[in-house]
Amino acid sequence: MAITQVAVYAHLTAADIEALGRELDAMRQDILDQRGARDTTYIRRTIAFQRILDAAARLTICFGRTKASWLLGTAGLATAKSIENMELGHNVCHGQWDWMNDPEIHSSTWEWDMAGLSSQWRYAHNYRHHVFTNVLGMDEDIGFGVIRVTRDERWRPAHLLQPLQNLLLAATFEWGIAVHDLYSERDRAATPAQKSAQIRELVKKIARQAGKDYVLFPAFSGRRWRRTLAANASANIMRNLWAYLVIFCGHFPDGAEKFAPTVVEHETKPEWYLRQMLGTANFSAGPLLAFLSGNLCYQIEHHLFPDLPSNRYAEIAVRVRALCDKYDLPYTSGSLLRQYLLTLRTIHKLALPDSFLIATSDDAPETASERKFDGADASDTDRSLGRSGLRTALRRAGRGRYGRHIVDTSRVTMSRYRPIRIESADSGSRQGRRP
Incomplete structure (x- = not known):
């Protein structure tokens, strides 16, 4: 089901992967060398x-007298909250601006305008996810x-409700x-006392956040407190919907592959790079949409x-797209609508038992492995491209060049992901690098 041999799936040799890694390292160093006034101006203006x-x-919400002013103020507040969460909070907490040595926008000090604690998010996201x-x-x-988004998770009757769970x-x-x-952070806590302390910190943050949006600002509005309360609640829901849309379109459309735990054993940095390229997806965006998404259209x-x-x-x-062309790798991207429709298809399809599904678990849009290419001649090179890589292999597979679907009944399906306990001495400093 999940990819167990990344190089085999990508149709790249060890030398290819090492060369790809060197080019990506050079690309990273170029940007590090260029950071300066342009970037400082951008983040401060943002x-x-x-x-x-x-x-x-x-x-506008507080002093406006019309329904139009309420709608305008609510939309503006939702936009401001989205910018704070994604272009500021998310990216600041990744350490993107730590090089400025400004305590106001440092990953260790930023606390964002949402219910969760940024410190707990940094471990779950920067380390566990990246x-x-x-x-x-x-x-x-x-x-x-x-949400069940891969057939590597065994179907359970509760998954029938996941279309509704997705909306919630x-x-x-x-x-x-x-x-x-919180649960990710608790997973690495050594003692019950530490776990209790983490819960207390989250409860305090929730109290501050709810107090600000649902008590303090409505109170400032006096007799018009209902207007402010409704606007704040609506803006938070709109921000939630937008953040959800951006995140899901970057991780769950077709082409965002899943991997078996064995792939990270002895994984090199170039192999880590390749896994990131295969496991994520972009959506098309102009400058405005990119800004509103925290530049996460470039997932x-x-x-x-x-x-x-992020700028x-x-x-x-x-x-990166040029590198994908050079190494014949797919560059997974599409319009925002297309990527979300593909994601919705996966969510609704995998709500059903596997027996209702048509494609095999090695050759489905949402779940694939190197077994989908079984029987293919790996040495068959597309001379027009000068290299036969994954993109060519997928094109041929789509045309039926590889013939049959593969069914392997010897596989072991995980009844539910049992997260492997992972320790990190400094969760905040892990910025998506292999340890």
């Missing part, structure tokens, strides 16, 4: 814009523990992430270089 927009939206991207039992972001998760995304991060580039400034991802994407 912070200023977000805060001005937030203040203007709240004033280091072990899409590795079963190690990356807890595969379906976030509530979308509307309450910040709360789902807060609980998700492939973000997973390759999670601690490089650089657009230029990095041009070079």
Whole structure:
């Protein structure tokens, strides 16, 4: 089911992968060498814009007299919250701006405008998700523990409800992430006292967040408190829906592959790079949509270089796409609508028992492995491309060049991902690098 041999699936030799790694290392170093005033100006202007927009939206909500002013203020507040969460909070907590040595925008000090604690998120996301991207039992972001997105997870009757669970998760995304991060953090806690302390810290953060949005700002509005309360609740839901959409479109459409735990045993950095390229997906976006998504429309580039400034991802994407052409690798991308429709198809399809599904578990859009190419002649080279890699192999497979579907009844399916206990001495410092 999941990919067990990344090089075999990618149709690359060891020399190819090493060469790919060297080119990506050079690309990273180029951006590190270029960081400077342009990037500093960008992040400071972004912070200023977000805060001005937030203040203007709240004033419009509070003092506006019409329904149109309420709608405008609520939309502005939702936009400000989205920018704070994704272009600021997410990227700051990745350490993208630590090089500036500014305590205001340092990964160790930033606390974002959402229910979860940034410190707990850094371990669950920066370390568990980015280091072990899409590795079963190690990356807890595969379906976030509530959605079945791969056939490597055994079907259970409760999965029949996952279309509804998906809608609930979308509307309450910040709360789902807060609980998700807490359990990830608790998994590495050594003692019950530490686990209790983590829960208390999260409860305090939730109290502060709820108090700000649902008590403090409504109280400032006096007799119009209902108007402010409704606007704040609506803005939070809109922000949740947008964050959910961006994250799901980067991780669960067709082409975002899953991997067996064995792939990280003795994994080299070039092999880690390749896994990131195969395990993530982009969606097409212009400058405005990219900004509103925290530049996470460039999910492939973000997973390759999670601690490089997000405003650089657009230029990095041009070079990464060229590398994919050079090594005949797929560059998984599509419109936002297309990527989400593919994701929805997976969510609704995998709500059903496997016996209702048509494609095999090695050759399905949402779950594939190197077995889908069994029987193919790996030495058959596409001379027009100068290299026969995964992109050519997938094209041929789509045309039926590889013939039959493969069924291997000897596989062991995981009844439920049992997360492997992973320790990190410094969870905040792990920026998507292999340990």
